Amino acid sequence: MNFIELKDLKLTPHVIQKYPPPKHAAVVIDNGSYESRVGWSTSDKPLFCFRNFIAKSRKERERILPTQIGNDIVNIEGIRHQLRTQFDKNVVTHFQAQEQIFDYIFGHLGVNTDSCVPHPVVLSECFANPNHSRQLMSELLFECYDVPSICYAFDSICSLRRNKVSKDVLIVSFGYHTVHVIPVLNHKVIHTKVRRLNVGGFNMINYIHRLMQLKYPVHLQALTLGKMEDLLKNHCQVSEDYMEDLKKWANADFYDQNIRKVQLPFAIQQPALTAEQKLEKRRELSKKLVEITTRKRHEKLKEDEEQYEIMTNIWNLLEVGDMRSFQQALKDNNLENKNELEKLMISVKTRADRSRIKLSQPPQPIEEKVTAPAAPIPPPGISIDDWVEEVKKKRSDIHEKKQFRYKRRQDLAKRRTAAAQERMRIISHLAKKEKGTDDFGMRDEDWDVYKVISRENDSDSEVENEKLIEFEDVLRHYDPNYEDPTIASGIGTAEYHQLHIGLETMRTPELLFQPSMMGSSEAGIGELIEFVLKMFTAEEQLRLANGVFITGGCGQFPGLKERLSTELLKMRPFQTPHKIYVARDPSLDAWYGLRDLGRRSNLKDFSFTKNDYYEKGAEYFKDHDMGNLYFKTPVVVEQDIRFEN
């Protein structure tokens, strides 16, 4: 049995870096929709990485709390609903959020210069980033932070440059919202033949989250997004042959061997006592009571005996004739005269005698008043086994009826259900009857419609509840396998608070290969790679197939490389080779590549300055072999005509 532990997302605040960095250092930011990775071009590794999140209270009056950004967010699971990101899919669209992220980045880099960030910026952007988005990004960086220059580059190409692959590469970049398939021939990106699959880590996390929620509706609170992300990151794998694995999982033994369990915290509940235990408890209690009374009797007897002895001594004084001592003794014991003494002596003696008799008898257990209820008697002319079967069936029938009514009640309570809408349809039909043609009530069946639309007749009937009790009584006596429903439900046991995670670990990453599983009509990765390859000549295809390069944070699933190999084997001509490379660090290589770009002495050949921005227009940017191509947004045709005139 494999128990796994799922951890919630915990953020630790970053320290503010020392400033200034070495001269001419550029700020290097891999601005991904999942995570932002930041450092100087002189840094050995990213100085800090953080989820691109800001947490902002929605309501005006809650605004007392400042907006929390990145890793400064405390209790991230508690405020999931407040989290905002600057991204829409893989494109930055919300620039107010991006501004706050930049504040966080430059602030944590320790920048303290006045009214400017005097460092070139190397920033990643997505493939075919819309001009509108890039323009606003440049505007933000130049106008608000007064940076000297900007260089935009692709994360996946930068990652490729960090790894030694051949000059012809087919990059498959697995991101948080998208997967890009990027053909590169002779180190040149073939921009027109790049394709993007709109499925990524984000979809997978939400998919597995919802799957688990639907599987365990009772543990809704425990299934946090952070835990599901941990599950996806550390326990999921890509299946090499999905159909084959499905067959394996359908086997009960395989299931038992491979199932992974998560134990949720729970409070141990005392199991309800069985009838026998109750009886035992009562017996113990009565035994204790008997002991107490015996002890009390012993004490009383001892007291009485002592008193009797004293009185005999006084009586002896009388017999001896010592009247003075006798009178004195009477007085000491609060007695009036000889008669009283005699009376008392007799009463004490009888009392002591009675106690002695009682004690000499064995303790009588308190009579068991509650006898077990008489076993129900089977009806004549039927064997007990048959009878039990019959009762069982009747019982499950009632349960089913109850279940059905419960479901109907729940459905009727909601508006958008078939049951509720059917009811509304009947009601409106009843009300619609035109004047004069109304013959409602002529037939007795007409009135049945009220039974259909009534909500009240759905309550469980008393008769049925009584029958149920009766049946359960019968089963308790005659069915050895009978389990009390209150015990059988298992609430409060460790098992009840366990999550079983089986096929889900393969089902979720399979979304990449079969987006139809989440209702998307797009081609899966295998199909998409084939589609991209088909756009090339046979010779180019062979070159590309021998340099398939996996990168991106979501490219780290175990089995992904093997699966891609299977897919390539399927699509490629018989007996043609293919080769798959995986980035050394699929998540961070993009940042390292960007940093290498920032270290280049000719960085300015890849960058554009604030002057360019003013002279060539806000959407202008320097295009180069590691980034997007510059296509000027076309001006609307009408204006062109006017210009020609």
Next chain:
Amino acid sequence: MSEETHPCFKRATIDTPQAGGKKKVWKGLKQILQTDKMLPWPEEAVTYSSLNPPPSFFPAKKYSDISGLIAPYTDPTTKLHYHNAEEYSTVKQLPMDLTAGYLALRGASSIVG
């Protein structure tokens, strides 16, 4: 934005209130793409929309909504796919919100009804 959240290295903020005190509304990706689509891009231009993948040419495989296993059957009332008789008895007992949830997850929740 208040003074204390304004770091020294900043020259300005784009978060300036618009005329009439309205907050600036940022275009979503859909809107941006919609605007881009209306424009007469040159033939060779690569746009965000031009990178979209082709639709899948394979029929979507049927998997059980509950277990994810191969599903040869569909429950006619709930429209849920299921693997075997045992799963069917579970399907029958599922409350409305769960069946709807499973359908939505598969992107099969119908707009009608």
